[in-house]
Amino acid sequence: MARYVINRSFTSSVMRTPRVLEIAEGFGLGLTDKQFVVYDNLELEIEQGDVVYINGQSGSGKSLLLKDLATQMRRDGLRVTDLNEVVLEEKPVIELVGRTISEATDLLAKAGISDAWIYIRKPSELSDGQRYRLKLAKVMESDADAWIADEFGAVLDRVTARVVAFNMTKVARRMGKTLMVATTHTDLKDELAPSLIVTKRFREKVETERGVAQLGEAA
Numbered sequence: 001m002a003r004y005v006i007n008r009s010f011t012s013s014v015m016r017t018p019r020v021l022e023i024a025e026g027f028g029l030g031l032t033d034k035q036f037v038v039y040d041n042l043e044l045e046i047e048q049g050d051v052v053y054i055n056g057q058s059g060s061g062k063s064l065l066l067k068d069l070a071t072q073m074r075r076d077g078l079r080v081t082d083l084n085e086v087v088l089e090e091k092p093v094i095e096l097v098g099r100t101i102s103e104a105t106d107l108l109a110k111a112g113i114s115d116a117w118i119y120i121r122k123p124s125e126l127s128d129g130q131r132y133r134l135k136l137a138k139v140m141e142s143d144a145d146a147w148i149a150d151e152f153g154a155v156l157d158r159v160t161a162r163v164v165a166f167n168m169t170k171v172a173r174r175m176g177k178t179l180m181v182a183t184t185h186t187d188l189k190d191e192l193a194p195s196l197i198v199t200k201r202f203r204e205k206v207e208t209e210r211g212v213a214q215l216g217e218a219a
């Protein structure tokens with residue numbers, strides 16, 4: 001079990017343009033620098049193989065948390081594959097994952113792609129949602145210790161998002177990977193069967209819920 005401590009705050013300084021000054025005057029806003037705290041000594045214990053589901057409204061701090069966890073894990077010597085860092089070569093989809101065609105179709109199916117027309121297209125010819133799923137297949141192919149995906153399933157219709165969440169959890173648990181996803185959507189709890197749910201509220205408020213599912217339950 002590794003323990004991570006997250007601290008994050010920003011000092012906001014406002015650029016005093018004529019329009020800003022007019023707005024400030026009109027709405028009675030003070031323009032002195034203010035510090036706002038996003039995380040204040042948040043302690044998280046994450047075990048290898050955990051599924052971590054990070055929720056919260058837009059701007060609440062989900063991406064910052066994922067990035068900090070990834071940084072700390074890498075500092076501890078863990079290998080982390082981040083969906084945001086996946087670069088797609090401009091080749092047919094079927095060439096981009098797996099060592100064989102059957103491995104490729106299997107990984108793609110788990111990521112929600114099972115259409116032969118998509119297999120033969122290049123990434124630039126895919127929709128955002130198709131590209132996102134292709135990146136998920138690349139993440140599932142990686143032999144890293146932890147997989148992270150921000151905006152998880154955000155560009156997918158909700159049925160596809162649920163199917164992909166279920167498959168990804170299953171693969172991660174089978175392979176003993178730590179899976180950490182962040183999204184504003186709160187509808188993936190059943191499919192992800194997370195071992196840890198982090199709900200980020202505004203300012204530094206955070207709720208955590210552990211033990212929603214034990215390793216292997218979702219498989």
Ligand SMILES: Nc1ncnc2c1ncn2[C@@H]1O[C@H](COP(=O)(O)OP(=O)(O)OP(=O)(O)O)[C@@H](O)[C@H]1O
Binds near residue numbers: 064
């Ligand atoms: N470099 C920065 N300087 C100042 N404030 C920042 C910086 N990076 C992030 N923030 C602020 O920190 C807060 C959390 O940002 P974060 O990107 O983690 O939100 P999020 O929950 O992932 O949002 P979304 O769902 O919209 O992607 C936001 O209010 C954002 O404005």
